[in-house]
Amino acid sequence: MGRGIVQVVAESGFEVVVREVSPDLLDKGIGFIEKILTAKLDKGKISESGKKEIMERIKGTIDLSVLRESDIVIEAVFEKMDLKKEIFSWIDNIVKPEAILTTNTSCLSVTEISSATKRPDRVCGLHFFNPVPLMKLVEVIKTERTSEETYRKTVDFGIALGKETVKSKDSPGFIANRILCPYLYLAVQEYADGLFTKEEIDGSIKLEAGFPMGPFELIDLIGIDVCLDIGEAMYKETGIQELNPPALLKEMVKKGCFGRKSGRGFYDYG
Ligand SMILES: NC(=O)c1ccc[n+]([C@@H]2O[C@H](COP(=O)([O-])OP(=O)(O)OC[C@H]3O[C@@H](n4cnc5c(N)ncnc54)[C@H](O)[C@@H]3O)[C@@H](O)[C@H]2O)c1
Incomplete structure (x- = not known):
């Protein structure tokens, strides 16, 4: 999922920093995106310069602190509550206070994930579908603690990625x-x-x-x-x-x- 999300975000004109746990996995993920873009180039769907620009917008890292300047973070790690909470707690301590933290969880409680941060009002779910570049829908999960401003900005971000957004309650499995x-x-x-x-x-x-x-x-x-x-x-x-x-x-x-x-x-x- 992560690589599909990174591809769509970069194709939509945003600078994206992708964080993986090892250089090997990072190279594999970014290499996969390059392969997909090459296939699009071969089919005449993008130009050589377009491909280069998209790839230049993607920065890979294994260092979490590089996320410091991010405006919005999309977490897409394994579907394990403890891991997601640990990561949200780390990220909360790193990124700027006004940044929005989102999770691509498929079914877990976004409210519980947000409880690992000191900014539950700036946390919401942003649930993509597989394969991300092809699937139009994104569920935006607003918890009782998500502020209206965070929800609106997340919806606007989803629209900027070319997706149709649907609002979902924070209920297991969403819609x-x-x-x-x-x-x-x-x-x-x-x-x-x-x-x-x-x-x-x-x-x-x-x-x-x-x-x-x-x-x-x-x-x-x-x-x-x-x-x-x-x-x-x-x-x-x-x-x-x-x-x-x-x-x-x-x-x-x-x-x-x-x-x-x-x-x-x-x-x-x-
Ligand atoms: N597979 C799907 O179709 C699908 C669809 C929608 C949402 N999701 C959700 O997306 C999330 C990821 O699912 P997936 O299918 O990509 O799983 P996956 O197992 O294919 O990939 C998970 C990735 O997370 C990375 N990771 C683990 N810990 C990390 C950390 N601390 N920092 C950075 N990266 C870390 C792993 O190295 C791995 O590359 C889950 O929450 C899942 O529910 C998956």
Whole structure:
């Protein structure tokens, strides 16, 4: 997700500093963006100078203190509450007081994440969808403590990125994932029970519902680990059985099958 967000922010004319945990991961992420832009150049969608300008707007770092001058921070680390709170606490101590802190969390409580800062009025959710450059929607999550000014500025930022924004309450899974996840989990359970093959389910859904991807293709794109984390968090918060992820997802994660990003998921990407 992070690299898609960085690409869209830079393509929209903003200077962006991306922070990763290691130089290797940083190079991999920025290298991926360069590859996508080269493909756009080859298709005549951008010029050589346009590509150069976009790449020049992206600065990579492993040093958090470089975020000091940022006006808005978008956190997109693993879907783990403790990690997100730790990062928000660090960032709160680094960035200027007027900066807005946002989280790309798929389902976690933005209110709880904001409690790790001394500026909960300047925290809100900014939830992109995968793949970020193609998906139009961004959910903007306003907590009871988010100020109206922070909310408005975040919406304006989303619009400046060329997205359609929708306001969401701070409720587990927000608007879309609360509905999407039970559908994905049901497909996995049908497959795990041996009722249908994944190809039968993906093929039927695409033809019947007109979706661009079937559930297994989508889970592989999102990341099986992310799908599992989201379900576990939503189920823990709500107790809604439909949000409880099927055991097969846990088994696949244990085997290192994370989907496209690991080269293996429900399908092979080797
Ligand atoms: N995958 C999706 O389709 C999707 C869609 C919408 C939102 N999200 C949300 O985006 C977030 C990230 O999901 P993802 O799919 O990109 O996960 P991912 O596992 O693919 O990537 C997470 C990245 O965070 C980095 N990271 C971990 N700790 C860090 C730190 N302290 N500082 C900087 N970087 C750090 C990791 O190195 C890794 O590159 C999650 O909150 C997830 O719910 C994901």
